[in-house]
Amino acid sequence: xxxxxxxxxxxxxxxxxxxxxxxxxxxxxxxxxxxxxxxxxxxxxxxxxxxxxxxxxxxxxxxxxxxxxxxxxxxxxxxxxxxxxxxxxxxxxxxxxxxxxxxxxxxxxxxxxxxxxxxxxxxxxxxxxxxxxxxxxxxxxxxxxxxxxxxxxxxxxxxxxxxxxxxxxxxxxxxxxxxxxxxxxxxxxxxxxxxxxxxxxxxxxxxxxxxxxxxxxxxxxxxxxxxxxxxxxxxxxxxxxxxxxxxxxxxxxxxxxxxxxxxxxxxxxxxxxxxxxxxxxxxxxxxxxxxxxxxxxxxxxxxxxxxxxxxxxxxxxxxxxxxxxxxxxxxxxxxxxxxxxxxx
Amino acid sequence: xxxxxxxxxxxxxxxxxxxxxxxxxxxxxxxxxxxxxxxxxxxxxxxxxxxxxxxxxxxxxxxxxxxxxxxxxxxxxxxxxxxxxxxxxxxxxxxxxxxxxxxxxxxxxxxxxxxxxxxxxxxxxxxxxxxxxxxxxxxxxxxxxxxxxxxxxxxxxxxxxxxxxxxxxxxxxxxxxxxxxxxxxxxxxxxxxxxxxxxxxxxxxxxxxxxxxxxxxxxxxxxxxxxxxxxxxxxxxxxxxxxxxxxxxxxxxxxxxxxxxxxxxxxxxxxxxxxxxxxxxxxxxxxxxxxxxxxxxxxxxxxxxxxxxxxxxxxxxxxxxxxxxxxxxxxxxxxxxxxxxxxx
DNA sequence: GTGAAAGCGCTAACAT
DNA sequence: ATGTTAGCGCTTTCAC
Numbered sequence: 001x002x003x004x005x006x007x008x009x010x011x012x013x014x015x016x017x018x019x020x021x022x023x024x025x026x027x028x029x030x031x032x033x034x035x036x037x038x039x040x041x042x043x044x045x046x047x048x049x050x051x052x053x054x055x056x057x058x059x060x061x062x063x064x065x066x067x068x069x070x071x072x073x074x075x076x077x078x079x080x081x082x083x084x085x086x087x088x089x090x091x092x093x094x095x096x097x098x099x100x101x102x103x104x105x106x107x108x109x110x111x112x113x114x115x116x117x118x119x120x121x122x123x124x125x126x127x128x129x130x131x132x133x134x135x136x137x138x139x140x141x142x143x144x145x146x147x148x149x150x151x152x153x154x155x156x157x158x159x160x161x162x163x164x165x166x167x168x169x170x171x172x173x174x175x176x177x178x179x180x181x182x183x184x185x186x187x188x189x190x191x192x193x194x195x196x197x198x199x200x201x202x203x204x205x206x207x208x209x210x211x212x213x214x215x216x217x218x219x220x221x222x223x224x225x226x227x228x229x230x231x232x233x234x235x236x237x238x239x240x241x242x243x244x245x246x247x248x249x250x251x252x253x254x255x256x257x258x259x260x261x262x263x264x265x266x267x268x269x270x271x272x273x274x275x276x277x278x279x280x281x282x283x284x285x286x287x288x289x290x291x292x293x294x295x296x297x298x299x300x301x302x303x304x305x306x307x308x309x310x311x312x313x314x315x316x317x318x319x320x321x322x323x324x325x326x327x328x329x330x331x332x333x334x335x336x337x338x339x340x341x342x343x344x
Numbered sequence: 345x346x347x348x349x350x351x352x353x354x355x356x357x358x359x360x361x362x363x364x365x366x367x368x369x370x371x372x373x374x375x376x377x378x379x380x381x382x383x384x385x386x387x388x389x390x391x392x393x394x395x396x397x398x399x400x401x402x403x404x405x406x407x408x409x410x411x412x413x414x415x416x417x418x419x420x421x422x423x424x425x426x427x428x429x430x431x432x433x434x435x436x437x438x439x440x441x442x443x444x445x446x447x448x449x450x451x452x453x454x455x456x457x458x459x460x461x462x463x464x465x466x467x468x469x470x471x472x473x474x475x476x477x478x479x480x481x482x483x484x485x486x487x488x489x490x491x492x493x494x495x496x497x498x499x500x501x502x503x504x505x506x507x508x509x510x511x512x513x514x515x516x517x518x519x520x521x522x523x524x525x526x527x528x529x530x531x532x533x534x535x536x537x538x539x540x541x542x543x544x545x546x547x548x549x550x551x552x553x554x555x556x557x558x559x560x561x562x563x564x565x566x567x568x569x570x571x572x573x574x575x576x577x578x579x580x581x582x583x584x585x586x587x588x589x590x591x592x593x594x595x596x597x598x599x600x601x602x603x604x605x606x607x608x609x610x611x612x613x614x615x616x617x618x619x620x621x622x623x624x625x626x627x628x629x630x631x632x633x634x635x636x637x638x639x640x641x642x643x644x645x646x647x648x649x650x651x652x653x654x655x656x657x658x659x660x661x662x663x664x665x666x667x668x669x670x671x672x673x674x675x676x677x678x679x680x681x682x683x684x685x686x687x688x
Numbered sequence: 689g690t691g692a693a694a695g696c697g698c699t700a701a702c703a704t
Numbered sequence: 705a706t707g708t709t710a711g712c713g714c715t716t717t718c719a720c
Contacts, residue, residue: 012470012493014697025707030699038705055491060468061408062697065712069699070405080430089424093451102465105449107437121446124404126356147399149356233636263636270638292577292607294614358713369691374715382689406713409696413715692719703708 013056022050033058064126073315074122075103076132078110078199083259083287084304085133088155091308092131099316101128110199116141123148129315135160136201151318151325153311156302157202158330165327167310171202172209174300174333178254178282179213181335185342187252187280189222190214193239193264194256196228203256206284210254223247227260236263244279251279258283258290261297265340269294281340286333296338303331357400366394377402408470417659418466419447420476422454422543427603427631428648429477432499435652436475443660445472454543460485467492473659479504480545495662495669497655500646501546502674509671511655515546516553518644518677522598522626523557525679529686531596531624533566534558537583537608538600540572547600550628554598567591571604580607588623595623602627602634605641609684613638625684630677640682647675 019026031037032047064070077085106118116138129151145152145163152164159172227235255261261283268275286301363370375381376391408414421429450462460482473495489496489507496508503516571579599605605627612619630645
């Protein structure tokens with residue numbers, strides 16, 4: 001009890017220290033600590049006790065180098081403040097929980113070069129798999145992924161060519177179906193409000209799909225506006241005000257995410273604008289937050305958590321049973337009409 | 345141009361491959377790739393070109409083992425869905441950007457045993473430093489941290505005994521000052537609404553400080569209510585309704601976070617309850633979201649981003665110049681009255 | 689400015 | 705059930 005950790009702070013403990021303390025070979029200590037191979041109960045006890053007493057923490061760097069195996073899964077997302085990605089990450093963590101694999105998160109801030117750098121850094125740790133948001137990458141990044149020799153899962157989006165596996169939804173179709181629903185509900189003077197970020201490819205695809213849907217009915221967007229930075233809720237208010245001011249006869253606004261949509265909704269309620277009679281509104285993502293608003297904003301669930309789970313399951317499957325790869329999982333978002341689209 | 349990466353997918357490239365492709369020794373290739381030591385320009389060119397052509401990604405596992413240096417900083421937080429932590433993480437990432445250090449994130453879900461497990465896993469990769477939220481840990485975790493021989497920074501909270509360095513605010517004092525401000529404004533029938541999580545020590549400390557502040561004026565909490573799970577905004581509405589129903593003469597509600605506070609505010613606006621005249625409200629954190637609400641909820645900034653930056657700066661400082669450690673940084677949150685506390 | 693040898697701390701493979 | 709040997713891919717150190 002007395003001399004726990006009197007060891008020098010500089011030098012970390014090694015297997016050898018545990019070996020000496022327990023009078024058992026390094027190899028056997030290693031077996032005990034990894035639950036690998038047969039070890040007698042008495043030996044196991046002694047080793048475990050010695051390791052505990054010393055406060056030994058294995059060196060995975062050495063272990064990984066020797067075994068050529070790393071229990072890490074690289075997960076690369078554009079942002080954490082988006083509300084969307086933390087949920088994806090939860091799904092991944094949850095699914096990986098009992099697989100022996102550990103997620104490691106990297107953030108790109110929606111910058112392709114940043115993605116490339118993060119990826120390079122992560123691949124240099126030789127992870128067991130990569131989960132990366134989106135299908136758009138620099139050439140270098142794409143080539144790194146193709147040559148990594150590990151399972152790659154691109155998530156969120158299925159509109160494009162996948163490197164290996166892909167799990168997501170079609171944002172183009174999401175936009176398209178929203179447009180159809182809106183047209184069917186009788187709206188015709190329609191605006192799109194979104195983020196300015198040129199690298200938010202999914203928002204862009206939703207807008208493209210949306211325009212295609214309007215085109216089917218011979219319509220086109222009356223106005224658009226894009227923001228960057230700041231409180232999304234506030235930006236939603238401001239942009240809504242601006243676009244209404246510019247287009248007094250506007251009858252629908254499609255927002256690229258629920259936060260700005262919620263801001264728009266609050267603005268309309270404040271100003272006494274009749275929703276959905278005079279003005280219809282819809283967002284995207286299906287975030288929890290909406291449940292607490294005075295009215296339910298129409299939205300489309302992006303299946304965030306499930307995307308994380310399915311992606312993680314693919315990586316875990318590979319590492320267990322060496323699957324083939326190249327899987328494609330397209331989930332189908334459901335349109336929730338809420339209270340902000342006129343019912344016909 | 346033709347035969348880029350015809351290499352076998354199984355075996356990753358090594359320094360030797362680059363060495364052979366460039367006709368330079370492994371050692372010199374290593375020097376080039378790390379910008380270490382003198383290498384002639386012509387040699388450097390050849391090596392870089394060969395590495396690029398092959399698509400070589402260095403093996404940091406081997407590098408770390410040989411050099412006994414790892415450019416990783418372990419960052420451990422309770423949650424990502426809290427809105428608070430993503431901001432702390434941004435602060436850390438930002439500060440570490442040009443330090444050569446890389447943050448690696450782990451999540452504990454407010455569970456002490458989970459924290460211990462995550463910590464163990466992370467320490468086994470021998471990071472250059474640890475940033476961990478909170479001062480409360482299991483004995484084993486505490487002992488691991490003390491014996492890791494690397495800089496440890498506990499963040500968010502300064503009310504307690506630190507292992508090494510600490511960066512945060514006093515949540516007790518935050519609660520205390522909120523109570524004083526409320527009492528001064530003339531409120532006296534006061535409720536506290538928060539999360540049920542027993543391991544949210546900071547929310548607990550705010551409540552304790554708050555009660556102490558009320559006690560100074562001979563007051564005590566009229567009612568409390570705690571929730572877990574679900575949409576915080578919605579829970580805020582529900583709990584507010586419940587507590588008002590139980591205590592018709594209630595004149596103030598202190599929420600443990602801004603999200604439930606915002607829910608409460610929206611509820612009051614819906615119901616036409618006069619805020620702050622009949623009922624005062626206050627939250628905690630100072631999240632962006634509040635800016636988009638119809639009224640400004642009173643809150644206290646938790647200095648999240650700055651906490652991340654300062655903590656990261658301490659770790660980076662250590663790794664550069666071998667500082668002494670044991671720093672203590674207490675930031676001071678500012679009370680923003682907004683529109684939901686009566687002005688006197 | 690460049691190369692050769694030794695070894696980081698562990699585990700695979702093969703003893704016994 | 706336990707021990708021995710070799711080596712994972714790099715970097716450190718020292719030689720030239």
